[in-house]
Amino acid sequence: MVITTLADGIIRTMEGARDTVNETLFEPVIRLGVTGLARSGKTVFITSLVANLLDRGRMMQLQAAAEGRITAAYLQPQPDDTVPRFDYEAHLGALTAREPHWPDSTRAISELRVSLKVQPNGLLGGLQGPRTVHLDIVDYPGEWLLDLALLDKSFEEWSSEVLERIEARDEAKAYRELLASTDITAKLDEQEAQALAAKFTEYLHAARGAGFYDCTPGRFLLPGDLAGSPAITFAPIAGAASVGRRSLGREMARRYEAYKSHVVKPFFRDQFARIDRQVVLVDALGAIHNGPRAVEDLRGAMTDILSAFRPGTNAFLSRLLLGKRVERILFSASKADHLHHTQHSELTAIMEALTRDARDRASFAGAQTASMALASLRATTEETLDHEGTALNCVRGALLDTGKQAAFYPGQLPSDPSHLLGSVRDGAEAWLDQDYQVMRFAPAPLTLKPGFGPPHIRLDKAAQFLIGDKL
Ligand SMILES: Nc1nc2c(ncn2[C@@H]2O[C@H](COP(=O)(O)OP(=O)(O)OP(=O)(O)O)[C@@H](O)[C@H]2O)c(=O)[nH]1
Numbered sequence: 001m002v003i004t005t006l007a008d009g010i011i012r013t014m015e016g017a018r019d020t021v022n023e024t025l026f027e028p029v030i031r032l033g034v035t036g037l038a039r040s041g042k043t044v045f046i047t048s049l050v051a052n053l054l055d056r057g058r059m060m061q062l063q064a065a066a067e068g069r070i071t072a073a074y075l076q077p078q079p080d081d082t083v084p085r086f087d088y089e090a091h092l093g094a095l096t097a098r099e100p101h102w103p104d105s106t107r108a109i110s111e112l113r114v115s116l117k118v119q120p121n122g123l124l125g126g127l128q129g130p131r132t133v134h135l136d137i138v139d140y141p142g143e144w145l146l147d148l149a150l151l152d153k154s155f156e157e158w159s160s161e162v163l164e165r166i167e168a169r170d171e172a173k174a175y176r177e178l179l180a181s182t183d184i185t186a187k188l189d190e191q192e193a194q195a196l197a198a199k200f201t202e203y204l205h206a207a208r209g210a211g212f213y214d215c216t217p218g219r220f221l222l223p224g225d226l227a228g229s230p231a232i233t234f235a236p237i238a239g240a241a242s243v244g245r246r247s248l249g250r251e252m253a254r255r256y257e258a259y260k261s262h263v264v265k266p267f268f269r270d271q272f273a274r275i276d277r278q279v280v281l282v283d284a285l286g287a288i289h290n291g292p293r294a295v296e297d298l299r300g301a302m303t304d305i306l307s308a309f310r311p312g313t314n315a316f317l318s319r320l321l322l323g324k325r326v327e328r329i330l331f332s333a334s335k336a337d338h339l340h341h342t343q344h345s346e347l348t349a350i351m352e353a354l355t356r357d358a359r360d361r362a363s364f365a366g367a368q369t370a371s372m373a374l375a376s377l378r379a380t381t382e383e384t385l386d387h388e389g390t391a392l393n394c395v396r397g398a399l400l401d402t403g404k405q406a407a408f409y410p411g412q413l414p415s416d417p418s419h420l421l422g423s424v425r426d427g428a429e430a431w432l433d434q435d436y437q438v439m440r441f442a443p444a445p446l447t448l449k450p451g452f453g454p455p456h457i458r459l460d461k462a463a464q465f466l467i468g469d470k471l
C-alpha cells in the first residue's frame, strides 16, 4: 500500500488497488527490516540470508525448508521505485570470489524482494496449490532511528541540549571556537553557514570515532544523496529564536525544521512504518573488545534505537502507525563465528543484558522478541588446543590483515553478564580479569555444493523466528 501524507494527517491511497488486494489476499508480503549501527553486519546478513533462501541446503531449522514445502525461490523487482536496490549480486560476488573479501560499507537504505513459492501445510495443504509469499528485505542504518528524538524538539531545545553536551568534549573544540566567532544575528552568508555545518559534521565524525553514539542528526554522518543540500547545512546555535528574519541564526532554525519534515519524517512514514518484522544486529563482541566505555555506549545506543519500536514514546510515530506494529523483533549478536560454540550462550546472555534496559521500560507493544548469537557467514572452524595442560576452545581462520591462518582464543566471557556490565557501571576503564580479544578474519574461500548456500551459524533459526510462521 502507498501511504501519503495530507497536511500531515495520514491517508492511505487506493492507488493500484487491484494489485494491492491481489497481493494481500493471495500473495502475502512480509517486510523485513534489517538494521544495526555501522559495521554491525547488515549487508553480510542480508546477502547470506538471500543466498540461503535461494539454495536451502543449510536451512534445516527453517521448518518450511526442512519439510520441503518451499518449492521455488527467486529474486523479483522490488515494489518501491524510489529506494535503491540492495546490490545482492555485487555483495555475494565479493564473498564468493576466488579471493573472497567482505562487501563494501553501505551507507543508505536499500531493498530487495525475494519471492518464495510455498506449499501450504496442514489439512488443506494437499488440496491447495503452492502460493507465493514475497519477502521484501529493507537494509537501513540504525543511526537513522536516533533522529526520531529530534521530532519532539524545537531548534532551540535541540541546540541547547547539543551545546551543553559538547561543552566538555575536546572533539568539539573547533566547532565551539568557530561558533563563538560567528555573528548569528548578521544576515545569512551561505559560506558561513557551510563552514559551521562542516565543522559540526567534523565534530560528529570525531565523536563517533571516539565511541560516542549520540551523534545526531544521523544524515550528517551518512548523507547519501543529501550531501551539500541545505537540509543538512545547519548546526546548533544558542539563542536563534530571538534573532531577526534573514539572519544566519533564523535560517539555521528553518533548515533544522526542513531536515525534520523532508528527511526524518519521510523515512519513518515511507519505510519504517511499513515494517512487519525486524532484525537488530549488534556487534557485541566488537564493543567488548573495545572495553567498558564502548559497551556502555553501545547499551545507551541500543536503548535509544529501540525506543523507535515502542509506540507511545513519540506522538508523531504513534499517529503514523495507527496501531500497526512490528510483529517480531530479533536481537542478534552478529559475527558469532569469532567464538567457539561453547561460548555462544554467554554471548546471547550479554546481548540480552545490553537490550534489557529498553525492554524493561516498556514491552515492545505486543511484539514477540528473541535474542540469538549468529554468524551470517562463517569464516572460521573450531578446534580445541592444549595450552599448558588445559584444553582451550579456539576458532581458526585466515587473518584479515595478513591472510595467515591462525587459531585464536578470545578469552572466556563471563557466564553472568552482570559481571561485565557491572564493571562498566562502576566506571572501569579496562576489564579486570582478562582482555577480550577480537581478531578480524577474512571470509574463507567457498566451494558450494549445488543446492547449498554459504555456511552460517543459526541463520536458519533466525529465519524461522522472523518469517517461519508465514510460510
Ligand atoms: N567473521 C565474521 N565477520 C562478519 C560477519 N558479518 C560481518 N562481519 C564483519 O563485519 C564487517 C561489517 O559487515 P557489514 O555486513 O558490511 O556491516 P554493515 O552493518 O552492512 O556495515 P555498514 O554498511 O558500514 O553500516 C564485515 O566487513 C566483516 O568484517 C560474520 O558473519 N562473520
Ligand SMILES: [Mg+2]
Pocket: 042, 043, 044, 104, 105, 106, 107
Ligand atoms: Mg552495509
